[in-house]
Amino acid sequence: MVTKQLQQVDVAIVGGGMAGASLALMLARYCPQLSVALLEQRALPDAGASVQLPSFDTRATAISAGSLQIFSExxxxxxxxxYCAPIQRIQVSDRGHALGVSLHAERHERASFQGMLGAVIENAALGPVLHEALxxxxxxxxxPAQVSEVxxxxxxxxxxWHAGDDGEQAELKTPLLVVADGVNSPLCRQLGVEIETIQYRQRALVTTVGLQRDHGGVAYERFTDAGPMALLPLPRRDGQHRMALVWTCAEEEARALTELSDDAFVERLQRxxxxxxxxxxxxxxxxxxPLSLSLAREQWRRNLVLVGNCAHFLHPVAGQGFNLTLRDCYALAQALTGADLAQDSSDQLDLLQEYGRDRQLDQxxxxGFSDRIPPLFASSNLMVQGLRQAGMLGLTLAPPLRASFVGQAAGFGL
Ligand SMILES: Cc1cc2nc3c(=O)[nH]c(=O)nc-3n(C[C@H](O)[C@H](O)[C@H](O)COP(=O)(O)OP(=O)(O)OC[C@H]3O[C@@H](n4cnc5c(N)ncnc54)[C@H](O)[C@@H]3O)c2cc1C
Structure with missing residues (x-):
């Protein structure tokens, strides 16, 4: 257990998941003048052990080339x-239709990192890397430090905050509070930040699958009658070829799938x-x-910024949520480079305003990209089917269109 009681810091980040931990690393790197505290309600393990936080569970994350560039910096x-499996090719296809789009790293050098369009890492491996670096x-x-009141x-x-249920209470003061406490954020509610939520009434089913042959660095995005599926390359383990599955389907379908035996599930998946x-x-x-689109109406205010799932929680179909968060965190750390938060609060307001403006278009x-794809591909309406096939054709035939699609998917396009 790591517990330190502080009276005052320049930046206090609440939440040590993917968003909070990444931002803390960036502030340490780009804003060494700022004292930073990261408060996480769950205990953190000793070095080398897995990190038992919601972010670092059994999922795998597709990290875009842009995000890899940030991690490299x-x-x-x-x-x-x-721990990463490189993505050399992304294959997008619509089951039952001949057209598909294939994006190759070697043809999109400007949108690649060291010859990859991105990479996939298991969250359980990402956690220790981030927390050991921190x-x-x-x-x-x-x-453990649970913030109960702001x-x-x-x-x-x-x-x-307090350390566990019967832990002693303590107080911390800061000129800049960063809330990174995840989706359905109790702190946002307490602060009166309105969150707009659209329930998709869908569930993402996630697991690791073993395959007979090597994936060859291909990430598959397949739109099927049973919902969109992503099969993402993973590093081999014990000689086994592995991929991470994200299968998005309606709640009832998801329930039915989880009730299948292992063999019946594999057969259903293959079909x-x-x-x-x-x-x-x-x-x-x-x-x-459970999936929703959840957006905070304000992402910053005087003395306050929201990052990660509490700011925006997206449909995972396009693998964009964490990548967007990483770009937010990077921009925030760049905006705070050289800032003296303790001194001048009007300066801070200008910096946050600039940060907000800077992030608007990308967000x-x-x-929009993550929200519009699922309904487009879920539709059995012939006109919509025609349109998405035309979209695929456009991507296949028009290099500038494809380049901008790859730029968006790879986190470089903006
Ligand atoms: C199925 C699925 C697949 C995904 N795949 C991808 C992908 O391939 N690529 C991609 O870019 N994104 C992906 N995402 C999105 C990605 O998972 C999120 O961007 C990421 O989880 C953001 O984490 P977070 O740190 O904001 O929130 P969380 O992981 O929820 O972390 C919040 C942290 O705050 C702590 N906390 C909460 N309240 C308090 C408190 N009061 N005091 C102290 N600590 C507190 C919690 O314990 C927790 O550790 C996927 C999401 C899903 C659901």
Whole structure:
């Protein structure tokens, strides 16, 4: 357990998941003048052990080339590389229709990182890399430290936190509070930040599958009658070829799928996905995630910024949520480079305003991209089917269109 009690820091980040941990690393790297505390309600393990936080569960994350570039700048690529499966090709297809789009790393050099369009990493591997890197920085890791109350005043935020249920309470003051406490954020509610939510009434079923043949670095995005599916390359383990499955389907369908036996599930998956990746031999246990589009109406205010799932929670079909968050965090750290938060609050307001302006377009495009794809591909309406086939054809035939699609998917386009 790491617990340190502080009275005052320049930046307090609440939530040590993918968003909070990434931002803390960036502030340590780009804003060494700022004292930073990261408060996480769950205990953090000793070095080398897995990190038991919601972010670092059994999912795998597709990290765009743009995000890999950011991790590389943070000096983390050497640690991440061993756990990553490179994405050399992205194949988007619509089951039952001949057209598909194939995006190759070698044809999109400007949207690639070291010859890859991106990489896939298991979240359980990402957690220790981020938290071990954090332990090497001056960031004050406070865990377990659950923030139970926030009061905003003229000179910043006052946080009340406690270490576990019967842990002693303490207070922390900061001129800049960053909330990174995940989707359905209780702190946002407490602060009166309105969150707009659209329930998709869908569930993402996630598991790791074993395949007969090597995936060859191909990430498949397949739109089927049973919902969109992503099969993402993973590094081999014990000689087994593996891919990460994200299968999005309606709630009832998801429930039915989780009730199947292992063999029946594999058979159903093979039928729905087809044979592009070869024979699927086995699947691990299924984890389900309810899906919604959830957007905070304000992402910053005087003395306050929201990052990660509490700011925007997206449909995972396009693998954009964390990549967008990483770009937000990077922009925030760049905006705070050289800032003296303790001194001048009007300066801080200008910086946050600039940060907000800077992130608007990327957020709008990325959120729109993630929100519009699922209904487009779920529709059995012939006109919509025709349109999406025309879209695929456009992507196949028009290099500038394809380049901008790849730019968006790879996190470089904006
Ligand atoms: C099925 C699925 C697949 C996905 N795949 C991809 C992908 O391939 N690519 C991609 O870019 N994105 C993907 N995403 C999105 C990605 O998972 C999110 O962007 C990421 O989880 C953001 O995490 P977070 O840190 O904002 O929130 P969380 O992971 O929820 O972390 C919040 C943290 O705050 C802590 N906390 C909460 N309240 C308090 C409190 N009061 N005090 C202290 N600590 C507190 C929690 O314990 C937790 O550790 C996917 C999402 C899903 C659901």
């Amino acid at each position: 943070l000096g983390l690529w050497a640690q991440l590389r061993d 332990a090497q920085t001056p960031v004050q890791l406070m865990a 009061q905003m005043g003229a000179d910043g935020a006052r946080l009340r 729905a996905f087809g044979w592009r990746a070869g024979r699927i031999q086995r699947a691990g246990s299924l984890q389900g995630y 709008q495009l990325t959120i």
